[in-house]
Amino acid sequence: MFINKEEFKEAFIRKLEEKIGKKKDQASEQDAYLALGALISERINQKWLQNNQKGTESRDKQVYFFSMEFLLGRLLGNNLLNLDMLSLVKTGLNELGFRFTSIEEKEKDAGLGNGGLGRLAACFLDSLASLDLPGHGYGLRYKYGMFDQRFIDGNQVELPDQWLSQEYVWKVRREEEAVEVRFGGHILTHEQEGKLHFEHVDYEQLRAVPYDVPVIGYHNDTVNTLRLWSAEPTEEDILVKAKKEHSCQNLLDHQRSLESITEFLYPDDSTEEGKRLRLKQEYFLVSSGVQCVIRSFEKLDLSWSLFPDYKKLHINDTHPTLIIPELMRILMDEKKLGWEEAWQITQASVSYTNHTTLSEALETWPVEMIRSLLPRIYMIIEEINERFCRMLWESSPGNFDRIAKLAIIADGQVKMAHLSIVGSSSVNGVAKMHTEILKKREMKLFYDIFPDRFNNKTNGISHRRWLMYVNPLLTNAIDEAIGEQWKKEPERLQDLLYQIEDASFLDTLNEIKQKNKQNFASWVEDKTGVQLDPTSIFDVQIKRLHGYKRQLLNALHIIHLYNQIKCNPTSNLTPRTFIFGAKAASSYHFAKKVIKLINTIAQIVNNDADVKDKLKVVFLENYSVSLAERIIPAANISEQISTAGKEASGTGNMKLMMNGALTLGTMDGANVEICDVIGNDHMYSFGLSAEEVQAYYDTGIYSAKETYEEDERIRRTLDQLIHYSPFSKGGTEFREIYDELLFNNDEYFVLRDFNSYVNTQQQISYDYQDIRNWNRKCLVNIAHSGVFSSDRTIKSYAAEIWGLNSHNTVNGLGEENGM
Incomplete structure (x- = not known):
């Protein structure tokens, strides 16, 4: 493509002048993006033409x-990665006075x-x-x-x-x-x-x-x-x-x-x-x-x-x-x-x-x-x-x-x-x-x-996009540990298992995760003003918002934690940061109400002096691929908590696993295969099985009201949605959620799985205190994630x-x- 960095710099300056009509010192980041995109497209088009001719002839x-x-x-960064030009272009632009990350953000x-x-x-x-x-x-x-x-x-x-x-x-x-x-x-x-x-x-x-x-x-x-x-x-x-x-x-x-x-x-x-x-x-x-x-x-x-x-x-x-x-x-x-x-x-x-x-x-x-x-x-x-x-x-x-x-x-x-x-x-x-x-x-x-x-x-997922590109620190560490063959044969990530007792490598994994969390926290503060604690557990749920994906279960658990802290502000709770990203379909009223609830929880929790060092909630606007690329390398916990039997597969679970997050999930979709590969000791499973869920549907014997009446934690949490509390503010804002769970009999078994979910979250808080063993689990996840490369699927x-x-x-x- 380019023989060396100097050739790239000359070609880039020339393209700025030809396409934008500006000298380097006059060009904005938007100008630089358009010129760089045009320059790279020209190089791609040469290969594209040759490829099309080859396909026709053969x-x-x-x-x-x-x-x-x-x-x-x-596509800018991903294309440069695949063209083996990413490092050269980053260095060349930096020497010309441009920051690649700033230019890249100009692409929608x-x-x-x-x-x-x-x-x-x-x-x-x-x-x-x-x-x-x-x-x-x-x-x-x-x-x-x-x-x-x-x-x-x-x-x-x-x-x-x-x-x-x-x-x-x-x-x-x-x-x-x-x-x-x-x-x-x-x-x-x-x-x-x-x-x-x-x-x-x-x-x-x-x-x-x-x-x-x-x-x-x-x-x-x-x-x-x-x-x-x-x-x-x-x-x-x-x-x-x-x-x-x-x-x-x-x-x-x-x-x-x-x-x-x-x-x-x-x-x-x-x-x-x-x-x-x-x-x-x-x-x-x-x-x-x-x-x-x-x-x-x-x-x-x-x-x-x-x-x-x-x-x-x-x-x-x-x-x-x-x-x-x-x-x-x-x-x-x-x-x-x-x-x-x-x-x-x-x-x-x-x-x-x-x-x-x-x-x-x-x-x-x-x-x-x-x-x-x-x-x-x-x-x-x-x-x-x-x-x-x-x-x-x-x-x-x-x-x-x-x-x-x-x-x-x-x-x-x-x-x-x-x-x-x-x-x-x-x-x-x-x-x-x-x-x-x-x-x-x-x-x-x-x-x-x-x-x-x-x-x-x-x-499967593209390991090139979801590991090599989004997490260069982890990529470099893997290269140093096992060489680069895994980039074309992702199953070779299993060679990382030889590092399972290497204290130095486990510490490196921890340092990389903390660096990614610090970078993400800085970005969140810049965009939202919310300050996140990088030493807390980053608990992530990023996916389309739907009843069966149960963002509501996550939200009710946060209210439960808030109640615990308010009752005992000096309790030794492992600090948590809950991170959400999701869009609800514009006509899906219930899902939009759940978004409102999570944002209400965030507003209360993040401004309460009793919990500020123990609990933080952030719901990031306009979830997208680019936002996922920021969140995933920083995640500790991957929330995959759909009602068992409802999720066909899921791929967010694979992306987060590949970046060293531990799965908290039901035995649903590809969670089952993740568990088969890494073992139950390296993820956190909870809740009804798909067979149990189907049996409830077939027999109709599940009663959400009975569950509500028998569990004081559920009763208190739900009542806060409709009675005077910081969350309801004495209004009827969330009456629809309350009624859906109790009077429409909790279609997705949020209340039925609540106890199991809370207990599993408690185990996560306990396990995170042993950070060396936690990183062993992370290593096992990363090492087995190559199985879930889309290369394997497409083959x-x-x-x-x-x-x-x-x-x-x-x-x-x-x-x-x-x-």
């Missing part, structure tokens, strides 16, 4: 990962995702490129992200996330590769030469323009692509609409409605209009992407029967499920294949990852909405359903109940998870426990029919689902996999 099999979210975070987090689903997709792209595998992401280029979260009087307030308000230096607009997407209209059917033909007429057409973002492999020549589709209607699209309606009125409103398809990530779907917009988004992504894949395959000039040998389309959660009928539509209506051949190609090409055990989160769409918005797509879904139900009838005649439970279309709804399972060759869960729940409970009837399709692929996807190999051409793959 005819490698390609996988296309369709997802509504790609939570990239900032890309508003392309919300939570774990999107961050997982980003880690997968990183691993695909770093493993030299030809895999690309397809998503939407949202104008506005989820939202910018602000707290006003403790309440969450949502502001627009205007991440595109400044130039996004990593994108390349591909105007020449735009495609057209159609909505509405109706279908004309006619017979020709003994075959039915379908013509889509009176439709509304919209142009999809791709913006490509390079995905750079770690220390290799691979540059894959994240393609983001933008809805950009042309003047012709608008005029066609006017001609059809014989009116030129409201043309701007019409243009605005078309552009809105890629305006917001997850528009509010509590209204009919919002639901239609969400459905339009999903089809817009799918149709754009599938058309692009088809066009790429046609350049190979091969038989359609070979399509699955060259192209794999992956559905990340149910949002892109319409890939299945859209691929069928193109193969049949445009490429003139028969149903059976098109169906065989589609099933063989498509794979599906399920991300939830929550039945209410399994996506469904009203029949009439799909029929009116996507008439041909609905016809194909209906035919898939008819053929599937006929197969069920033939295998089990007269079993109407079974057919009703398995049907893709039932009760006026199209069930997207059912369509994904029926129309794909592989269905995977994202943790061993999650996959077993799918097979034995949530998707049991489908598993009985298609047992060979179901498999597990435990999630499994590539070998077992996609048939992808970085070294073989399609012919080699075909021979190896019996294709």
Whole structure:
């Protein structure tokens, strides 16, 4: 890239003058960021072009990962790390009078995702490129992200996330590769030469323009692509609409409605209009992407029967499920294949990852909405359903109940998870426990029919981003202890176990953690004015705010601790700092009320002289990838306290584990596998098991009121939410939380697990006093965290689902996999 530091400095100064029109001494940090981004992009683009040419010439099999979210975070530092230029650029900029950290903060987090689903997709792209595998992401280029979260009087307030308000230096607009997407209209059917033909007429057409973002492999020549589709209607699209309606009125409103398809990530779907917009988004992504894949395959000039040998389309959660009928539509209506051949190609090409055990989160769409918005797509879904139900009838005649439970279309709804399972060759869960729940409970009837399709692929995280980049002090210590081979083979982190009795290395781990905590505390004080004690336990819960994730349990425990201190201010309590980061969906009223409660607790606790040295609470605004990168290296405790059986996997647990935080968690999701790897002595588990939770749901014998009446600590804590106390202030602010727990019978068993949680937290406070043994536990976690690298996950996807190999051409793959 650059021969040496001096060459970089000269190129940077030249780029400042060319792009910004300023000399070095006149340039702001924003100027420096734009110039640096442009300079690095030029170097990336050279490799990108070579990589694309190589892929075309070698005819490698390609996988296309369709997802509504790609939570990239900032790319500047990560790109420089993967290009092996980070140290050189930092040093060069420093000598020119710039601070890299200040420049980096000028990049906004890309508003392309919300939570774990999107961050997982980003880690997968990183691993695909770093493993030299030809895999690309397809998503939407949202104008506005989820939202910018602000707290006003403790309440969450949502502001627009205007991440595109400044130039996004990593994108390349591909105007020449735009495609057209159609909505509405109706279908004309006619017979020709003994075959039915379908013509889509009176439709509304919209142009999809791709913006490509390079995905750079770690220390290799691979540059894959994240393609983001933008809805950009042309003047012709608008005029066609006017001609059809014989009116030129409201043309701007019409243009605005078309552009809105890629305006917001997850528009509010509590209204009919919002639901239609969400459905339009999903089809817009799918149709754009599938058309692009088809066009790429046609350049190979091969038989359609070979399509699955060259192209794999992956559905990340149910949002892109319409890939299945859209691929069928193109193969049949445009490429003139028969149903059976098109169906065989589609099933063989498509794979599906399920991300939830929550039945209410399994996506469904009203029949009439799909029929009116996507008439041909609905016809194909209906035919898939008819053929599937006929197969069920033939295998089990007269079993109407079974057919009703398995049907893709039932009760006026199209069930997207059912369509994904029926129309794909592989269905995977994202943790061993999650996959077993799918097979034995949530998707049991489908598993009985298609047992060979179901498999597990435990999630993973990019160790390059979540250890090497965010925690350079720990990275350097690991390098000195075991060498650098772990960076490309993360399982080699287990070599750290040889240091388990090395007092010097354990002390080094402790010093690194304290340094990270001090840096984080300084940042928090600068941003919020809240002073944190770096010698206290940093107890962290950072994730989407939802009832089943139980931030409420954490909050009630803090009230309990506060009560203890107020009763006995001289008690010898191990100091605690509770750190929260979370957004609640804008329409999720209960979750927003929990945010208000935590902020109320923080306001009281942080200003009470009796507890100031023992307890501190901070809820940081606008949780994001960049904020997580600050928090995670400083964490001592990783709160993973979801109701057992509700969390599919979780990846925050892996990131925190990798940075030496100890897990406090239920036996849920990937916590179970973390426990299997490190042993129960190196984490803190508590609470009901998934089987016990399910038994309560099945029998209905759980009584939150009985638990409340039997436990004085719970009773006192809850009563403080509604009776006069520092927390309720004599009002009814938190009556909704109180009623949800007691009168709606505590759906997520917050009260049932309270006692176990409190006792486990007491054990943590006791254990932390033996800091040498604590650091042994931290070392065991770090050493085993390589198992949870997304490299391991992607290798499994590539070998077992996609048939992808970085070294073989399609012919080699075909021979190896019996294709």
